[in-house]
Amino acid sequence: MIDRIYSIFIGISQYHEMTKLDGTVNDVQRLKKILVDEKDTAIILDKNCQIKINIDSSTLREIICDFSLGRTSINDILIFYFSGHATILSNNDLGLCLVDTRINHISDSVVPISTVRISELIDTLAISKIDPIFVLDCCFSGTAGETFLQSYSDTRKSFDRSFGSTYALFCSAMNWETSLDFFGGGPFSEGIFKVINQGNNSDTGKRKQYLNLTDVFSGSRKELERTSGQKCQLFLGAGFPEVPIAKNKHYQKRKEKLSTAQQKVLNILFNDGSPRILTTSDLQALGSSEHTTYSKLGYAPAWNLINKRGRQVELSDRGLELMQGKIAIPKSIYLNSETGEWIPEENTDTFQVDNEQTLL
Numbered sequence: 001m002i003d004r005i006y007s008i009f010i011g012i013s014q015y016h017e018m019t020k021l022d023g024t025v026n027d028v029q030r031l032k033k034i035l036v037d038e039k040d041t042a043i044i045l046d047k048n049c050q051i052k053i054n055i056d057s058s059t060l061r062e063i064i065c066d067f068s069l070g071r072t073s074i075n076d077i078l079i080f081y082f083s084g085h086a087t088i089l090s091n092n093d094l095g096l097c098l099v100d101t102r103i104n105h106i107s108d109s110v111v112p113i114s115t116v117r118i119s120e121l122i123d124t125l126a127i128s129k130i131d132p133i134f135v136l137d138c139c140f141s142g143t144a145g146e147t148f149l150q151s152y153s154d155t156r157k158s159f160d161r162s163f164g165s166t167y168a169l170f171c172s173a174m175n176w177e178t179s180l181d182f183f184g185g186g187p188f189s190e191g192i193f194k195v196i197n198q199g200n201n202s203d204t205g206k207r208k209q210y211l212n213l214t215d216v217f218s219g220s221r222k223e224l225e226r227t228s229g230q231k232c233q234l235f236l237g238a239g240f241p242e243v244p245i246a247k248n249k250h251y252q253k254r255k256e257k258l259s260t261a262q263q264k265v266l267n268i269l270f271n272d273g274s275p276r277i278l279t280t281s282d283l284q285a286l287g288s289s290e291h292t293t294y295s296k297l298g299y300a301p302a303w304n305l306i307n308k309r310g311r312q313v314e315l316s317d318r319g320l321e322l323m324q325g326k327i328a329i330p331k332s333i334y335l336n337s338e339t340g341e342w343i344p345e346e347n348t349d350t351f352q353v354d355n356e357q358t359l360l
Contacts, residue, residue: 012084026185074129086138195219210244261289
């Protein structure tokens, strides 16, 4: 899946007619560092990442059009990050403000046709069956927080119509009129950076190879409220897949190594070439180690040596082939948390039965 994750990061700091924003370029650089560059956290390939700074509206439309037309398979993932001014348009549509966004100086408001509407991006990406993650780090000049929260809610309805249930909208949301803009970058991107950089070090978290969007949102929300009082929102389509956003730097592989007790179970099931069925009671009578570890022999596809039907256990076809000396299996395996499959450890020894000798 990782090679199907793409990113477009947009940062707008210079405006012809709007207030300059000091931190947007650093926002973009911060996210690229943690999501693309840092080997301990990054999963987005550099070739799949576009960085665009201080572009105009026609350039953004061209970028999205080219990306949409360049897809050769459906359900590619696009992380679209925008840091810059935005405004609320008619029907609560969101308008992204690029360097050439115009201001009507009589009403002191943005000229709608000079923005890029989120609905335009939604419609264009939906045609190519792209699953988008919109990360919007926007400064809403002159707009009350409640108003743009309603706009985000209405934008979600557009997502539902265009993408069904496979989309995500992750956005900063404040209770005041403008977002916090710092030279070094804003608190929203800083919160995302910190959460990913810290990883998940809990007992259960260490078993997760990747952080998904929910992980990042949960941590970012706490970090933002603690440091700045800023809030963020996450809208997830019901069918949005568990997309990895970054590596968990504290990930510890779940490993298994073929034990003497497991070899004993295989030998008893094989029964000198006349395979037999054991019950869980039989296995319990063999000993604690045999009873508590036998089920791991079914870990697939690396082992997949037994079949269990209710309280009965027998060798699988692959288990029979192993005991007949026809195949070898890896002694050490680990769980790929992304696919749920058990696969061989790199450079592991193999185990093979010598039919000329007794297994145990």
